[in-house]
Amino acid sequence: MQFIDLAAQYQHLKQRIDQRIQTVLDHGHYIMGPEVEELEQKLADYVGVKHCITCANGTDALQLAMMVLDVKAGDAVFCPTFTFFATAEVVAYAGATPVFVDSDERTFNICPSHLEQQIEKVIKEGKLKPKAIIAVDLFGLPANYPELEKIAAKYELKLIEDAAQGFGGEINGKRAGAFGDIATTSFFPAKPLGCYGDGGAVFTNNDEYAALFRSYRVHGKGKDKYDNVRIGINSRLDTLQAAVLLEKLADFPHELVKRNNLAALYNQQLKGDYQKPSIPQGFSSSWAQYTLTCIDRDMLMARCKEHGVPTMIYYGTCMHQQTAFNELGYTDADFPIASRLAKQVCSIPMHPYMTEQNAENIIRSVNHSLQA
Numbered sequence: 001m002q003f004i005d006l007a008a009q010y011q012h013l014k015q016r017i018d019q020r021i022q023t024v025l026d027h028g029h030y031i032m033g034p035e036v037e038e039l040e041q042k043l044a045d046y047v048g049v050k051h052c053i054t055c056a057n058g059t060d061a062l063q064l065a066m067m068v069l070d071v072k073a074g075d076a077v078f079c080p081t082f083t084f085f086a087t088a089e090v091v092a093y094a095g096a097t098p099v100f101v102d103s104d105e106r107t108f109n110i111c112p113s114h115l116e117q118q119i120e121k122v123i124k125e126g127k128l129k130p131k132a133i134i135a136v137d138l139f140g141l142p143a144n145y146p147e148l149e150k151i152a153a154k155y156e157l158k159l160i161e162d163a164a165q166g167f168g169g170e171i172n173g174k175r176a177g178a179f180g181d182i183a184t185t186s187f188f189p190a191k192p193l194g195c196y197g198d199g200g201a202v203f204t205n206n207d208e209y210a211a212l213f214r215s216y217r218v219h220g221k222g223k224d225k226y227d228n229v230r231i232g233i234n235s236r237l238d239t240l241q242a243a244v245l246l247e248k249l250a251d252f253p254h255e256l257v258k259r260n261n262l263a264a265l266y267n268q269q270l271k272g273d274y275q276k277p278s279i280p281q282g283f284s285s286s287w288a289q290y291t292l293t294c295i296d297r298d299m300l301m302a303r304c305k306e307h308g309v310p311t312m313i314y315y316g317t318c319m320h321q322q323t324a325f326n327e328l329g330y331t332d333a334d335f336p337i338a339s340r341l342a343k344q345v346c347s348i349p350m351h352p353y354m355t356e357q358n359a360e361n362i363i364r365s366v367n368h369s370l371q372a
């Protein structure tokens, strides 16, 4: 059994994907070919924003956002401690200081009240200038944007949505990728919408930001890439990856239904002494992961392994626990909820091509391990 079955998805889409790839091989525009623009238009339409600009990966998407917002040394950027490293990495890479925030106990996303405490603390200390918030749609569930937008407005901070996992999620009909001043996503193969290599994108309704993104991703180009008006990077989405994504995006709404059906089955049938994912009223998840918290995680994982069910830990190390951020001087006591999650979370297989038999096996294994 696969944790995420990309081969089954390819078999389902094979003819269409193969044809799209052949088209690129025939026209030969491997960099910024017509598929890239077609994809950007379709992604913008799907998300419901004015501009989508693709790039080389989800980390670059975040880094480009730092560049566009002119985040620099002396700035504080607030982000959850319970996330993938890239979220905080780009802040430090820009020379700014990441200020970590604890998780909401039920959703595992950034906790708005702790965020406000951390902002107040930075203001009081007076050393750093509060600049932006990066919220993460962890495991597919959009962060609490209605609350985060209020906090961003109150303290005049820019809000960035890291929708690397959230693409496909919604809040009251508004799609992930449409929140904040800028949203970013990743097309890493295992993400809800993945390509066959690295890929990423940014989303914004702001025309000025969109123009800057288009410049920064191609060496700070002016009228063309040999006219360089600012220091940029080289971060484009390959035409071949855009071709793959066009076919995957066409099937994505259908896949989302299947992910939600599997999540509903898990919600209904998994029974034991652990916490299941909690989706607030009006929110929907893209189910990038289905994650349980379990006091005896080792036992759960061992039993699943015995039954041939793969499990993964996302994430076993919070940002404040990472060696690279040692110098920030945080301790687990600063983030009690996230520190507990890092010890207790366990994700079980989740993808749209799960067979009924495998789903039953997973449910049986998890229930068995938790009753023993």
Ligand SMILES: *Cc1c(COP(=O)(O)O)cnc(C)c1O
Pocket: 057, 058, 059, 060, 083, 084, 086, 087, 136, 162, 164, 165, 185, 186, 187, 188, 198, 199, 200
């Ligand atoms: C995957 C991921 C990223 C980075 O995406 P890449 O395409 O791998 O660079 C950033 N943030 C989060 C929350 C992610 O899950």
